[in-house]
Amino acid sequence: MLSVLSDYWRLLLSFLLALIIGWNLRVPVFRMAILKNFVDKPNKRSSHTGAVPNIGGVIVFVAFLVSFVLFACFKEVAELQYVLLGAILIFFVGIYDDFLQISPRKKLKGEMLGVIVLMVGGDFYFDNLHGFLGFDYISPWVGIPLTFIALVGLVNAINLIDGIDGLSSGVVLMDTFFFGWWFYHIGDMEYALLCITLVASIIPFFVINLFGKRSKMFMGDSGALMVGYLLGVMAIKVCRESINHIAGFDLPAAPAVVFSVLAIPVLDTLRLFASRWMQGKSPFAPDKRHLHHKLLTIYNGVHRKATFTILAMNLVFILIGYWGRNSSNELIILVDIVLFAVLFFIIDRIAKRKLAKQAAG
Structure with a gap:
């Protein structure tokens, strides 16, 4: 609707509008969640106490949808309408699960539908492994098939790390900001707009989730699944548009750069899935062996310390990817895997020693 404005004004106004909408929705969404009992009650795996509203994803969704639809130029990039349609479908799968607790299989089918709509309708998939x-x-x-596996996998990886305050939203914020910065500098303004709008939509939720006391909310599946999907879309787009650009912004090793940006959720999820599979358990069987659970043990349950530690690690991986963009894909990915393994080993050892000391009194 407002796509006739200059790129600068579209980016700025979309950012500000999403920020304003998100911030002003926090109180009414919180009150609605309490009134309708849309809350997450603690169980043996929870790292929180008391019932907490779990539909914070509504804030992100509404702020993003309204702002992006107003300022995006859908005629310029054909697949954008299908990107948006897929996001809407996946959001409603998540909100349905937040309300009614559907089975993992049904939820997975809904995620698959959103991804298929994007790939088939938007003709959008990996076409170059560089x-x-x-x-x-x-x-x-x-x-x-590669796109299907990658997108569905990332959607669930982001959802699985959504276990402590500010973690999934913080990781997506950082990764989306990086992708948006890159899109802006190569002149892809529609995807830069998508990124900057999502960043602005997440910021209000990130603040209330990490720092809120009386009005704390969780993102819920509605938010985690949707932002995971959009993050995956950005990653694929980077691989499709990574060469023949302004000097300094080509990404010859685009798959490895993307892998580095997504390393924390991807590697932690793969580690857990492999561990559960070797133990004869379902990959989706819940437990408390995520990276963030280890850090909670070390930090005596303080969410902010655990979250900011992982965000610092996330920044390191992003920098590795960008600094190594002219290296081989295999080398960068190997560095990522080895570094993650070393960091996890150190964190796991410290957590186990702390538990042993506590048990010994």
């Missing part, structure tokens, strides 16, 4: 494992341009027969 030399990773010797592959450059790839056919749709390879790109479509």
Whole structure:
């Protein structure tokens, strides 16, 4: 609607509008959640006490949807309408689960539907691996299944790290800001707009989730699934548009750069899935062995310390990816995996020693 404005004004006004909408929605959404009993009650796996509203994703969704629809130029980028449609579908799958607790299988089917709409309607999938494992341009027969697995996997990875205050929203904030910065500098203003609007939509929730006392809310599946999906869309777009740009912003090793940006949720989820599989358990079986659970043990349950530690780690991985953008994909990914393994080993050892001391009295 307002896409006739200059790029600068579209970016600025969309950011401000999303920020204002998100901030002003926090109180009415909180009150509605309390009134309708849309709350998360603590259980043996919870790291919080007391019933906390779990529909904070509504704030992110409404702020993003209104602002992006107003300022995006859908005619410029054909797949944008399908990006948005997929996000809407996945949001409603999440909100349905927040309200009624649907089975994991039904939720997964809903996520798959949103991803399929994007790939088929928007003709949007990986088409270039930029030399990773010797592959450059790839056919749709390879790109479509790869995109499907990557997007559905990332949606769930972001949801799975949504276990402590500010973590999933903070990681998505940082990663989205990086992608938005890159899109802006290569001149892809529609995806820069998508990123900056999502950043502004998440900020109010991040503040109340991490620092709120009386009005604390959780993102819920509605928010975590949607932002995970949008983050995945950005990652794929980076791989599709990573060469022949302004000097200093080409990403010859685009898959590895994207992997670095997403390393924390992806590697922690893969580690857990592998561990559960080796123990004969379902990969989706809940437990308290995430990276953030280890840090909560070290920090005596203080969420902010655990969250900011992981965000600092996330920044390191982002910098590794960008600084190594001219290296080989395999080398950067290997560095990411080794660094994550070392960091997790150290954190796990410290957490176990602390538990042993507590048990010994």
